[in-house]
Amino acid sequence: MTTTNTKTKKKRHIALGCEGSANKLGVGVIAHDAETGEATVLSNVRHTFVSPPGTGFLPKDTARHHRAYFVRVAKQALSDAGVSISEIDCICYTKGPGMGAPLTSVAAGARTLALLWGKELVGVNHCVGHIEMGRAITGASNPVVLYVSGGNTQVIAYAEQRYRIFGEALDIAVGNCLDRFARALEISNDPAPGYNIEQLAKKGGRILVDLPYAVKGMDCSFSGILTRAEEVVVQMKAGKKGPDGEAITPADMCFSLQETVFAMLVEITERAMAHVGSNQVLIVGGVGSNVRLQEMMGSMAAERGGSVYATDERFCIDNGIMIAHAGLLAYETGFRTPLEESTCTQRFRTDEVFVKWRK
Amino acid sequence: MAATEEQQFPLPKILTYPASAPPSLIAQGAEGRLYKTTHLESGLPCALKFRPSKPYRHPILDARLTKARIAAEAKVLDKCYREGVPVPAVYALDAATGWMMIEWVEGRPVRQGINDWLGERPTEDAPAVEEDETPFVDLMKRIGEAVGNLHRTGVIHGDLTTSNMMLKPWAPSQSSTESGDKAKVVEGDVVLIDFGLATQSSSDEDRAVDLYVLERAFASTHPRAERLFDHVLESYKHAFKKAPSVLIKLEDVRMRGRKKSMLG
Numbered sequence: 001m002t003t004t005n006t007k008t009k010k011k012r013h014i015a016l017g018c019e020g021s022a023n024k025l026g027v028g029v030i031a032h033d034a035e036t037g038e039a040t041v042l043s044n045v046r047h048t049f050v051s052p053p054g055t056g057f058l059p060k061d062t063a064r065h066h067r068a069y070f071v072r073v074a075k076q077a078l079s080d081a082g083v084s085i086s087e088i089d090c091i092c093y094t095k096g097p098g099m100g101a102p103l104t105s106v107a108a109g110a111r112t113l114a115l116l117w118g119k120e121l122v123g124v125n126h127c128v129g130h131i132e133m134g135r136a137i138t139g140a141s142n143p144v145v146l147y148v149s150g151g152n153t154q155v156i157a158y159a160e161q162r163y164r165i166f167g168e169a170l171d172i173a174v175g176n177c178l179d180r181f182a183r184a185l186e187i188s189n190d191p192a193p194g195y196n197i198e199q200l201a202k203k204g205g206r207i208l209v210d211l212p213y214a215v216k217g218m219d220c221s222f223s224g225i226l227t228r229a230e231e232v233v234v235q236m237k238a239g240k241k242g243p244d245g246e247a248i249t250p251a252d253m254c255f256s257l258q259e260t261v262f263a264m265l266v267e268i269t270e271r272a273m274a275h276v277g278s279n280q281v282l283i284v285g286g287v288g289s290n291v292r293l294q295e296m297m298g299s300m301a302a303e304r305g306g307s308v309y310a311t312d313e314r315f316c317i318d319n320g321i322m323i324a325h326a327g328l329l330a331y332e333t334g335f336r337t338p339l340e341e342s343t344c345t346q347r348f349r350t351d352e353v354f355v356k357w358r359k
Numbered sequence: 360m361a362a363t364e365e366q367q368f369p370l371p372k373i374l375t376y377p378a379s380a381p382p383s384l385i386a387q388g389a390e391g392r393l394y395k396t397t398h399l400e401s402g403l404p405c406a407l408k409f410r411p412s413k414p415y416r417h418p419i420l421d422a423r424l425t426k427a428r429i430a431a432e433a434k435v436l437d438k439c440y441r442e443g444v445p446v447p448a449v450y451a452l453d454a455a456t457g458w459m460m461i462e463w464v465e466g467r468p469v470r471q472g473i474n475d476w477l478g479e480r481p482t483e484d485a486p487a488v489e490e491d492e493t494p495f496v497d498l499m500k501r502i503g504e505a506v507g508n509l510h511r512t513g514v515i516h517g518d519l520t521t522s523n524m525m526l527k528p529w530a531p532s533q534s535s536t537e538s539g540d541k542a543k544v545v546e547g548d549v550v551l552i553d554f555g556l557a558t559q560s561s562s563d564e565d566r567a568v569d570l571y572v573l574e575r576a577f578a579s580t581h582p583r584a585e586r587l588f589d590h591v592l593e594s595y596k597h598a599f600k601k602a603p604s605v606l607i608k609l610e611d612v613r614m615r616g617r618k619k620s621m622l623g
Contacts, residue, residue, distance in 0.1 A: 157579075164579045170568075208419045217518040217556065217572035259417040266415050271389035275522060275580070299415040304387075 010034055013089045013332060014042070016077065016113070017324025020066045020106030021098025021126050022150055023049040023057040027074045028321030029081035029088075032328055039136045043080035044314060044321040045073050054186045056179060063101035070109040077320065085117050092327025095123035095337070096348030098151065103344040111342055122327035123337040126318075127152060127350040131163060132329060133322035134284040138309035144278050146269045146297070147350075149285035149318070150175035153265070155218055155272045156350060158358065163350045166272040167218025174261055175287045177222035181257055184233045185250050192317070197254045198290050204255025207242040211260045218271050220264045229257050262293045266300045279306025289316040329357040371409040371458055374398060382407070390428075390555040391457070399450055399460055406447065406464070408432075410457040410555075428555055429454040435514050435557040436461065442512040445505055445527075445550045464550050466528050469502065470521035473581050475544040492587070494542035498526075498549075499590035505549040506573065506591070507598020510605070515565045517556030519573035521580055525550040563601070567608035570595070574609075 012031045019026040029042040049065035051057045078085075093110035096103060114121045131145050145156040145163070153169035172180075175194060182193030187200065211228050214221040232240070236248045269281055281301050283294060288310055298308040315322065333356040374382045374394060379401035382394045391410035399405050410425050412418075429452060439446040447462035476495055502524065509516060516523070526547030558565070570592070578585045592609075596602045 159579070160582060164582075166576075166579055208417050213420070213424065215556065216568060217520070217576070219572065259420060263413075263416045263420060267389065271518070274387070274389040275520065275576075296415040300413070303414065 010089075012040075013328055014083055014087050015090050015092050015122070015324040015328035015331060016074075016088055017092040017124070017129075017320040017322070017327055018070075018074070018106050018110045018113075019094045019126070019129070019318050019320045019323045020070075020102045020109075021094045021096070022102065022318060023051075023062050023065075024318040025049070025066045025069050025073055025106065026318055026320035026323075027070075027077040028319055028324050029077055029083060030321055030324040030328060031083075032332065037332075039325055041321055042083060043077045044319055045077040045080060046317070046319055047073050048191065050190045053188050054183050055189075056183065057189075059099045059101040062099065063105040066102050066105040066109075070106065073320075074109065074113065088117065088119060090120045090122050090327065090331045090336075091117075092122045092124050092323045092331075093342070094126050094129070094323050095343070096126065096345035098126055098344075098346060100344070100346050103346070107342060107344050111339065114339070114342075120331070121337045121339060121342050122331050122335060123342060124323045124327045124330070125348055125350060125353045126323075127154065127156075128163060128353050128355070129322035129326040130284040131156065131282075131350075132326040133315050133319075134282045134309065134311060136325060137311045137315050138282060140280050140282045140309040142278065143280035143282035143309060144269060144273045144276060145282045145284060146265060146288070147285045148174050148265060148283065148287035148293075150179055150287075152285060153220070153222075154350060155268050157272060157276045157278065158355070159276075161355050161358065163353065163355060165349070165351050166275065167220070167268045170216065170219050170221045171223040172226065174222055174265060175285070177226045177261060178257070178287065180226055181229050181233075181253075184230045185253065187250075192286065194287055194290060197258065198292060200251050201254040201258045201292065203251035204249070204253075206246070207244055207248070207252055207256075208259060209242065209248065209252060209256035211256055213260060213264060215264050215267055218268050218275070220268055222261065225257070225261060229253065258290075258292055262290075262296050265293065266296050269297065270300050270304070273301075273304060273306070279304045280309065281306065282309040284311070284316060286317045289313045333357050368392065368411075370394075371407070371411070372456070373453070373458055374407065388553070390553065395463060396460075404463040405450055406461050408459045408461065408555075412457070425457045426454045429457055429459050432554045432557060433459050435554050435559065438559070439509065439512055439514055439551075439554075442508075444508045444512055444514070445548060446554070447550070447552060464525045464527055464552060466526045466547055466550070468522050469498070469524040469526055469549065470580060472498065472526050472545045472547070473521055473584060476541070477581065477583055494545050495584075495587065496590050498545040499587055500594035501549045503591040503594030503596075504598055505551055506570070507595045507602055509551060510561075510566045510569070510595075510602070511599035513559055513561045514554075515558045515560050515569045516551065516554060517558060517569065517572070518553060519551075519569055520576040523551065523553040525552055561601075563605050563608040564612075566605040567612045570605065570609050571612045 026046040028044040031040045047069045091114045147154045153173045155167040179193045187196045242248045294310045301308045378398040382396040385393045394407040433452045450460045452459040527550045
């Protein structure tokens with residue numbers, strides 16, 4: 001209630017963002033300089049729901065986790081940030097896309113904070129959150145964006161006030177392919193299946209197991225690769241030999257899968273870059289924290305006389321700060337989400353968002 | 360993209376032999392590099408498509424993809440050429456080293472023609488001005504026809520964009536004089552190029568996905584002309600017998616897995 005009087009002469013705008021579209025619950029606080037727009041991360045707290053090896057995270061269990069931890073994570077984020085409640089301008093939350101039950105749990109949390117503190121709500125597109133955070137952290141001005149996570153695989157470029165999708169996965173997301181492959185190998189989900197695949201792959205490299213390679217224009221497909229990889233895992237467990245006569249190992253499988261799917265991602269990204277005439281590429285999303293993918297992308301970008309921008313797990317993997325950042329950008333242009341419209345949606349395309357804050 | 364960049368890349372070995380004119384780099388696409396050369400015959404310009412190995416890719420995967428793609432591309436081009444689909448003719452190739460020499464297509468990309476046309480038009484948001492869109496609509500129809508002809512022969516392009524189509528200039532007699540210079544930018548025969556991702560298939564599904572790739576590329580490259588894309592599909596519909604069922608499939612493809620916004 002006190003905020004309305006002080007708003008006129010504020011030096012900085014502050015937003016609290018709540019994210020929970022998948023198995024990560026994140027709350028973060030960000031400040032934007034009112035003059036320059038420069039973003040400062042005040043806090044970034046995350047708690048991940050980890051399911052046992054061989055299983056994935058189910059919506060109901062994930063939602064229960066988010067509900068159980070929301071207050072804890074939010075309190076921690078607020079105390080880490082060292083700001084008082086009166087300084088906060090708005091509460092941002094993930095409107096979608098994502099899993100329904102976890103999304104609604106976190107939205108309920110965000111609504112509660114907004115009502116409790118008398119703040120305005122801003123619903124944020126999860127993908128736009130990733131892109132804006134990536135741009136802010138890396139300083140990439142107008143890159144082609146590869147957004148790769150457990151739920152999304154998109155090649156995006158900005159044009160005329162929208163993030164336009166040039167290419168995407170036609171079936172499952174690349175992260176979903178990796179996650180489910182980890183289940184086939186019964187690799188631990190802690191801290192993340194993709195991370196453990198990456199570590200195992202470092203021990204591979206002796207052979208390359210032949211897997212399908214499915215690129216269609218700027219789109220790609222991962223379900224056939226997953227099926228084939230799962231078949232080979234079964235054969236591997238039965239003692240199948242590789243081309244060099246030695247038994248195929250889980251490390252060989254992880255290596256081959258990574259080499260194949262990442263080559264596809266780099267290829268579609270390169271095609272989009274050639275198409276729009278850009279030589280900057282930004283990788284965001286959980287899979288974007290994979291160092292091998294960053295390396296391959298860097299090699300491609302260097303050949304084109306450009307460079308790759310990537311962030312680490314703090315900003316790549318789902319977090320509250322990216323929601324706060326993208327939400328605050330929208331808030332500063334006058335965007336609000338009235339309480340009665342503060343819904344969630346599992347399907348919310350990146351190109352549906354009108355990007356008023358960019359030219 | 361410009362020809363001035365040619366010094367940055369070592370020439371493919373085939374182009375290091377003497378020729379009547381030095382080769383020039385025309386484009387560095389994602390797929391590879393395209394040179395204009397007279398290495399085959401002094402009076403005959405041709406395009407050399409070269410797929411250099413990609414350092415980011417595992418060498419085994421790289422060799423497998425390069426060889427398979429050059430061979431497949433040549434095969435498909437040859438098939439189209441024999442069936443009368445407007446594509447460049449294949450002159451020579453060496454799949455293992457990753458090059459293919461094909462007919463040189465005069466003209467410029469459709470993308471450029473469209474942009475030049477749109478550049479002179481008011482934006483979509485502007486109040487509707489009575490304007491003759493016929494030359495543009497005609498181009499849309501020629502695109503639909505070319506893609507329809509391609510699909511009729513059982514070939515899927517795999518990367519249909521307006522950059523992968525050329526406008527081959529008409530003979531002066533064919534060119535319309537009364538519609539003025541503005542119409543000139545969208546004149547010419549549509550020639551399909553870059554079959555690097557082409558496959559052979561006659562299934563509705565594959566054809567529909569091919570169209571979908573074009574539809575999306577068109578919408579993202581020429582957002583202001585998106586509404587006129589229907590003319591492409593309309594003329595496609597009449598290009599071959601099974602086209603109507605492909606268009607029905609296209610609706611499925613649009614909805615499927617695409618996280619298209621859905622109500623509720």
